[in-house]
Amino acid sequence: MNKVFIDGNSLNLEDFIKITRNNHEVQLTEEAIKNVKRSRDLVDKFVKEDKIVYGITTGFGKFSDVVITGEETKTLQRNLIISHACGVGRPLAEEVVRGVMLLRINALSKGCSGIRLETLNTLVEMLNKGVHPIIPEKGSLGASGDLAPLAHMVLVMIGEGEAIYKGKKMSGKEAMRMADIPTIELTSKEGLALINGTQVMTSIGAFVVYDTINLSKTADIAAALTVEALNGIIDAYDEKVHKVRAHQGQISAAANLRNILKDSKMTSRQGEIRVQDAYTLRCIPQVHGASKDCFKYLKEKIEIEMNAATDNPLIFTDEEEVISGGNFHGQPMAISFDFLAIGISELANISERRLERLVNPSLSNGLPGFLVEKGGLNSGFMIVQYAAAALVSENKVLAHPASVDSIPSSANQEDHVSMGTIAARKAMEILDNSRKVVAMEILAACQAIDLRGNKGLGLGTEIAYNIVREKITKIEEDRIMHIDMNLCDDIIKSNIIVDSVEEKIGELL
Known part of the structure; x- marks a missing residue:
């Protein structure tokens, strides 16, 4: 079994995907354990000294001035979890839940949270054995x-809530029993350490960033197919x-x-057919490039947050301080x-406009x-463009x-x-819409060719x-077009187009 070592400081987006989608196991490093x-x-x-410290010997939020005695700490932590489990809406996808668990493990591994090692190991076991708590997608303010x-997520650790285990929905207690993982009783600081952080928004956002980088490459391929279908002028893509202008994404x-x-017989040079193309062809590098710069920025930000201590209070052992x-x-x-939502939306916006030029x-x-052929009797791609227009219009609403x-x-x-989790969820929906628009452009471009x-x-x-x-x-x-549209969407999701093109011509940027 492939294994990724977790130390709280060096998780990257590629390892995140290996663990969440490819089920690589995780293991704490010796330094993290220490x-x-x-x-x-x-x-x-x-706790032994009865020192007044927020979240350890006090209540939470507005109750931070309420002092909790030593014998009440376990009740305090359990009450925190069961009272805060107020999520609503559809369950998050299992891979997103795996991401949440992984990111929480990584944050706790930094040693700034005060959790017991056995409690952290329970979460590690759940991730490695595939016990996935059912987490509703809505209900977070992002602070x-x-x-x-x-x-x-924590409900399942204490034998409450619900989980998916080996594809079946069951009680959290039953899932833990079937996976042979003992449930735990939380003690001082542990409940707060487990739920106070940005791991849900970061997990959702990490998947969006990873998949968007691949969609950006696919959008370049889709645009190139349209350029050929319209005998586009390639002079505008000259390196000089x-x-x-020197923006790296544009370059x-x-x-x-x-x-x-390269080697296409379907493109043209300026002056051969016309002097210049419309912006949706001529300015592909400028528009796609601006989005690529956005995605590069997001990858940097997401990897910082993946390795961040985001709970409260934070424990600094060298100074024996709790802040x-x-x-x-x-x-x-x-x-x-x-920002990510805007960057993805623009890939779809220009894609739909290229689709319009095709039809x-x-x-x-x-x-x-x-x-x-035989237009009038057949509608062809008429309503495909309608559907694309509807999706990009919806993206504009979601990009608020x-x-x-x-x-x-x-x-x-x-x-x-912050409403950061709402921002991440909106970006994921925009990504899904935008991938479908690019799929429609690819279908239309192939038909035009x-x-x-x-x-x-x-x-x-x-x-x-x-x-x-x-x-x-x-x-x-005419035939049922949404079948073809869904097939092309699945092709893009599989990433076979990008992988195959990169194998032939080298890595796309």
């Missing part, structure tokens, strides 16, 4: 962290043009287009995920209207920032919150075209 033990020893010392959804997008379209701060506040990620006989340079909203909570003790006559595609576009045509044939007359 740090966790030291942190716990300090908590035990404070104090993802309290409500994380409480649902992009170097004098990368132009390089991708040149490599994907009540605000690392649980999701604002750094909330703003980032709002509109006034814009398609000689292609039949709506990409079908969540991070600019705040509703005070806990009797105004927690009077500014067939109708214009394939004179020889580029090194990358030929591979993409063949993959699509292995599963989806040219449309000769």
Whole structure:
């Protein structure tokens, strides 16, 4: 079994995907174990000394001034979990839940949270054995962290709540019994250590960032197919043009287009057919490139947050200090995920406009209207463009920032919150919509190439075209289009187009 070592400091996006999607096991490093033990020893010392420390010997939020006696600490921690499990809505996907568990393990491994090693090991066992708590997707304000959804994760650890185990939904107690993992009784600081953090928004966001980077490459391939279908002018992608502006994403997008379209017999040069193309073809590097820069920024931010201590209070063992701060506040990620939503939306926006040029006989340079012969009798791709337009319009609504909203909570003790988890969830929905729009463009571009006559595609576009045509044939007359659209969406999800093109021409940027 492949194994990833967890130390609280070095988790990256690639390892995150290996663990969550490919079921690689995790193991704490010796240094992490040492740090966790030291942190716990300090908590035990404070409890023994009856020292007043937020979340250890006091209540929570507005109740931070209520002192809790030593014998009440276990009741305090259990009450915290069961009272905070107020999630609503559909369950998060199992892979997202795995991400939540992994990120919580990694944060606790830093040794700033005061959790017992045996409690942390329980969560490690659950992840490795596939006990996945059912966590409702809604109910988090994104500060104090993802309290409500994380409480649902902890319910299973204490033998409550519900879980999925080996594909079956059951009580948390039964799932733990079947996986042979003992349930636990939380003690001082542990409940707070487990639920006070940004791991739900970060897990959702990590998947969006990873999948969006791949969609960005797919969008370059889709655009290249459309360029060929419309006999687009490739001079606009010349390296010199992009170097004098010097934005790295733009330079990368132009390089991708040149490599994907290499040796194509379907493109043109300026002046051969027309002097210049419309912006949706000519400005592909500028638009796609701006989104690529966004995604690069998000990858950096998400990897910082993956390795962050985001609970409260934080324990600093060298100084024997416990400091009540605000690392649980999701604002750094909330703003980032709002930015991510805009970056993804723009990939879909320009894709839909390219689709419009393909289906509109006034814009398609000689292609039949709506990409079908016997138009009128057949509607062809007419309503495909409608569907794409509906999705990009929905994206515009969803791209409204969540991070600019705040509703005070806990009797105004927690009077500014991030809504970061809402921002992450919106970005995930935008990603799903945008992938479908790109799928529609690919379908239309392949149809247009067939109708214009394939004179020889580029090194990358030929591979993409063949993959699509292995599963989806040219449309000769009207058929149920959503079947083809879903098939192409599945092709993009599998990443076979990007993987196959990269194998032939090298890594896309």
